[in-house]
Amino acid sequence: MMHEITFHGRGGQGAVTSAELLALAAIDEGKDARSFPSFGPERRGAPVRAFARVSDQPIRDRTAVRTPSVVLVLDPSLPGLVKVDDGLRADGLMIINSTKSIAELRKLFGFKSRLGVIDANKVAREVIGRVITNTTMLGALVAALPLVKPESIEKRLEERFGRLAAKNIAAFRRAQQECVVQDAV
Amino acid sequence: MEKRIGIEASIAIAEAVGLCDADVVAAYPITPQTHIVEHLSEMVADGHLDAAFVPVESEHSAMSVCCGTSAAGARTFTATSSQGLALMHEILYIASALRLPIVMSVANRAISGPINIWNDHSDVMVERDVGWVQIFCENGQEAVDLTIWAFRLAEDPRVSLPIMVNFDGFIVSHMVEPLFMPDREMVKAFLPPFKPLQRLDIDNPISMGPVGIPDIFTEAKQVQQHLLTQAYQPIVETLGEFAKVFKRQYKPVETYRGDDADVLLLTMGAIGETAMTAVDQRRAKGDKVGLVRLRLWRPFPFEDLFRALGRIPVLGVIDRCISFGGPVGPVACEVKGALYGRKDHPLVVEFVAGLGGRDVTVTDFDKMFDALFEAKRSGKVPAPVLVGLRE
Numbered sequence: 001m002m003h004e005i006t007f008h009g010r011g012g013q014g015a016v017t018s019a020e021l022l023a024l025a026a027i028d029e030g031k032d033a034r035s036f037p038s039f040g041p042e043r044r045g046a047p048v049r050a051f052a053r054v055s056d057q058p059i060r061d062r063t064a065v066r067t068p069s070v071v072l073v074l075d076p077s078l079p080g081l082v083k084v085d086d087g088l089r090a091d092g093l094m095i096i097n098s099t100k101s102i103a104e105l106r107k108l109f110g111f112k113s114r115l116g117v118i119d120a121n122k123v124a125r126e127v128i129g130r131v132i133t134n135t136t137m138l139g140a141l142v143a144a145l146p147l148v149k150p151e152s153i154e155k156r157l158e159e160r161f162g163r164l165a166a167k168n169i170a171a172f173r174r175a176q177q178e179c180v181v182q183d184a185v
Numbered sequence: 186m187e188k189r190i191g192i193e194a195s196i197a198i199a200e201a202v203g204l205c206d207a208d209v210v211a212a213y214p215i216t217p218q219t220h221i222v223e224h225l226s227e228m229v230a231d232g233h234l235d236a237a238f239v240p241v242e243s244e245h246s247a248m249s250v251c252c253g254t255s256a257a258g259a260r261t262f263t264a265t266s267s268q269g270l271a272l273m274h275e276i277l278y279i280a281s282a283l284r285l286p287i288v289m290s291v292a293n294r295a296i297s298g299p300i301n302i303w304n305d306h307s308d309v310m311v312e313r314d315v316g317w318v319q320i321f322c323e324n325g326q327e328a329v330d331l332t333i334w335a336f337r338l339a340e341d342p343r344v345s346l347p348i349m350v351n352f353d354g355f356i357v358s359h360m361v362e363p364l365f366m367p368d369r370e371m372v373k374a375f376l377p378p379f380k381p382l383q384r385l386d387i388d389n390p391i392s393m394g395p396v397g398i399p400d401i402f403t404e405a406k407q408v409q410q411h412l413l414t415q416a417y418q419p420i421v422e423t424l425g426e427f428a429k430v431f432k433r434q435y436k437p438v439e440t441y442r443g444d445d446a447d448v449l450l451l452t453m454g455a456i457g458e459t460a461m462t463a464v465d466q467r468r469a470k471g472d473k474v475g476l477v478r479l480r481l482w483r484p485f486p487f488e489d490l491f492r493a494l495g496r497i498p499v500l501g502v503i504d505r506c507i508s509f510g511g512p513v514g515p516v517a518c519e520v521k522g523a524l525y526g527r528k529d530h531p532l533v534v535e536f537v538a539g540l541g542g543r544d545v546t547v548t549d550f551d552k553m554f555d556a557l558f559e560a561k562r563s564g565k566v567p568a569p570v571l572v573g574l575r576e
Contacts, residue, residue: 019361026191034361060458060459061462063356063544
């Protein structure tokens with residue numbers, strides 16, 4: 001099956017990078033994958049989307065993801081501001097960076113899908129020293145759904161982040177422990 | 186050995202130019218071509234590519250520099266998009282008339298206004314008649330492969346003409362995808378050193394581009410027409426040579442599940458991939474639909490097109506551009522012109538889709554196939570359709 005992943009973030013938070021790292025890790029595993037930004041001018045701080053597709057079969061679609069099987073929300077302020085679960089499949093998964101509990105998020109925004117939550121700001125602040133949550137959120141993703149092997153992501157983190165790789169890998173690993181996931185209601 | 190890697194197509198294209206040992210890159214950055222030129226600039230600055238990188242103040246200057254360096258015998262590359270291509274326009278004619286084998290990437294994008302930086306084919310369609318070889322790619326792999334091939338074809342002494350390698354802006358240029366990256370030894374085996382037919386040399390001075398008085402201008406134009414038309418055979422041959430070395434075969438016109446089709450749809454560029462998915466879905470429901478993918482635009486591959494169409498009764502043609510106040514779609518116009526006077530030619534239904542970055546989805550293709558079946562049933566050709574137009 002083909003997974004279609006939408007990343008919601010704000011310009012400068014690394015949503016595009018996380019989509020790319022996921023696709024590259026999948027390609028390294030011999031899968032087909034694509035990643036691409038929501039094309040257009042780049043504006044720091046503005047809500048942005050990035051997309052990835054991962055499949056065991058050849059992918060022949062370059063259009064924006066409309067019915068994601070996975071949604072990652074990198075910024076806690078986006079739910080309510082952006083319709084983050086737009087088009088999310090009934091059997092889909094959404095993971096949100098938030099200090100709120102799953103019950104609170106469901107109550108506030110009416111989310112029905114399988115839902116994961118992690119305080120990625122806290123993890124990133126404590127481990128990386130900056131509130132850039134993209135690598136932390138990838139940790140939550142691989143914990144909730146075996147899209148790619150964690151070691152494939154770590155290999156790409158090492159290559160991408162150089163001397164900052166160790167901290168990003170530590171945040172990626174801690175997120176795998178701290179992400180809480182609840183089935184659809 | 187080739188290596189399968191995940192890479193953004195623009196970066197891969199720049200790496201391919203590096204594998205071809207370009208001597209000169211002269212370019213001005215414009216979205217969505219930017220990453221190609223940025224990466225080449227880094228390659229030159231870091232010493233990975235022994236080339237002169239000429240930053241210029243406009244695309245008009247970029248193409249002028251390219252003409253100068255190519256005339257001096259340097260393997261020359263540039264890249265552009267949209268308004269940048271438009272600004273090069275008058276120099277494009279000079280490059281072809283002087284038979285300068287420049288290779289240019291065009292990351293296709295709409296032309297303003299309203300201001301739009303997204304993908305369609307409006308930029309390249311107005312350059313139809315500039316005398317360049319023009320080819321279209323469907324994905325990152327093709328963009329890499331046909332960039333390497335472009336140097337070989339352009340520098341073939343039978344051709345010695347400039348070439349545009351077109352690929353869709355953003356949906357190809359900015360896509361991270363898996364592809365097989367050729368290695369230096371393979372490129373070396375395929376691409377001999379550049380031996381210009383003639384070149385500017387202070388020890389053996391010649392004039393290039395003198396005045397063409399009325400007595401010889403018609404003959405000069407006839408030579409250009411002859412050369413570009415006759416480039417067809419070298420194109421097919423060198424694509425065959427490419428397949429021998431790299432094991433990937435490209436043809437001027439490709440089909441997809443077209444053999445027993447009741448209706449065919451013609452695409453150019455990356456939307457062909459989504460169209461294949463749409464074809465598979467319709468075929469699964471028992472509808473005999475197929476695709477014709479036009480890769481070579483100039484010289485126009487008449488015979489390949491006729492072979493691909495066979496005796497199909499209905500053909501849809503998708504344009505990514507509008508010819509205002511005229512025949513609507515430039516590609517459809519071309520295809521209809523090619524079919525004029527042929528016995529049993531198909532009904533041609535015109536579609537314009539994906540203007541200024543609007544996605545062309547599987548559902549859109551579905552509706553186009555519906556329109557083709559309706560034309561087949563009624564025997565009537567509808568007015569040109571703007572796909573997805575909001576009322």
